Amino acid sequence: MPTTLRIQAAPAPQPDALPDLARTAEIAEIPEIREIRELQSVSTADAHDLSVTLFRRLHELDEGTAEYSYVRNTLVELNLSMVKYAATRVRHCSAPWEDVMQVGTIGLIKAINRFDPDRGFEFMSFALPTIVGEIKRFFRDTTWAVRVPRRLQELRIDLAKANDALEQELGHAPSAQELAERLDVTVEEVCEGRLAANGFTSLSLDLSVTEEDDAPGTLARSLGIEESRFETVEDLESLKPLLEELTERDRTILALRFGEELTQAEIGERLGMSQMHVSRLLGRILGRLRQGLLAEDPQTATA
Secondary structure, rough: OOOOOOOOOOOOOOOOOOOOHOHHHHHHOHHHHHHHHHHHHOOHHHHHHHHHHHHHOOOOOOOOHHHHHHHHHHHHHHHHHHHHHHHHHHHHOOOOHHHHHHHHHHHHHHHHOOOOOOHHOOHHHHHHHHHHHHHHHHHHOOOOOEEEEEEEEHHHHHHHHHHHHHHHHHHHOOOOOHHHHHHHHOOHHHHHHHHOOOOOOOOOOOOOOOOOOOOEEEHHHHHOOHHHHHHHHHHHHHHHHHHOOHHHHHHHHHHHHHOOOOOOOHHHHOOOOOOHHHHHHHHHHHHHHHHHHHHOHHHOOOO
C-alpha cells in the first residue's frame, strides 16, 4: 500500500517576505489565484494559462524557499484534473481509487519538477505519460497475487493483445507457435508467460469447486494430504538390506516377536533359551537396525 500523500496548497506568501512575487509583470495573475478557494474549480483554459506563467516563475526561484513551495503546490492543485483523467484511463478494478490518486499525484509532482517550459512542449503532453507510468508501476508492484519478474508481466500483456488479434484474424484460438511468431519470441517464452499469468490472481481455498452455491466441498478439500504410510514404505525398503545382513537366528527372533507377536518368554521356550537372553538379543538386534537406519552411509550400518 503506498504511503499516504497529502497535497495542500501552501499558504500565500507574505508581501514583505516575498516582495517580487506580485510585482513581477509576467505573473500578474498570482493575486487572483490567492483569492480562489478551490483551485481545482479553475477552467481548463485558465489552468493552462496560469500554469504557463507559474512554470516560468518556478524556474526563476530557488528550490527550498517558501515562494518556490507555494508556486509548485499551486501548480499541483491546478493540474490535479490530469491525475483524475489518467487514473480513470488505467484504473485497476482491485485497486482503491484513493491509492491510485495518490500514486498519480506523485507522478504529477515528478513531472512538475522535471518540466522545462523553455523547450516549447505543452505540460499536459509531458505530464500524462509520467503520471500514467507511475500508476502502471504501482499496479505492477502491488496488484499481482504472486510476484513475478517485470519482463513476464509485460509479456503477459503482449500475449493477451496478440491472442485477441490472432483470434480475430485466424478464426480460432492461436497456438503457442503462432503467438511466438507474432511476438518474435520462442515457444518456451510463450509458455513461460502463460504460466506467469496465473500469478496475477489467486483463488481462495474455501472457493466452491462448482458454480452451484449449494455444491458440497471446497477447493481445499480437493487438495492432496500427506500420506503417513509412505514413510512406512520407505522405512521397510531401508530395512531390507539391513535384515539380510542379520544371522538366521536374529531374523527368526524378529519374525517371532513382531510377526507372530510372541512374548519374550514364549520365544525363549521355542528357541531353547531364557527370557533374559532373548531380551538382550532383541535389544542388540534393534539397536543395530536403528543405527543402520540413522546412518548417512549405509556401509557404516554394520561397522
